[in-house]
Amino acid sequence: MSKPGALAQLLAWRRQVGRTLNLMVGMPEYDNYVAHMQKSHPDQRVMSYEEFFRERQEARYGGKGRVGRCC
Template sequence: MYSKITLTLRHFAQSLRLMVGMPEYSTYVDHMKSTHPDRAIMTYEEFFRERQEARYGGKGRLNRCC
């Protein structure tokens, strides 16, 4: 019973993060290990910064309509 509740809470938390546009680092790491084993995996800080720049526009650029 405890494991079912824990799993449900994890899925709920993951859904909330995806709703606000916060990607899952562990999913990225799993993908890189299985699909691109020859490439270096970014640290969490690098990953977070790259995702923020991709979403909001980095390097002084604004990526929005208004």
């Protein structure tokens, strides 16, 4: 296996592991969000990655002063 090919495989594996971990904790992919917004809502502004991450965290765990607790 050549070094460039091995590096490409390693990077692809790293991306896939990152996607899997994000999905395991309920974090959808930003790229999918951007594609959806461009296709379905071209007239609306696309959030930056930071805005998207913050919005997803608040939606999942509560935000804006709410405290999410299991007990």
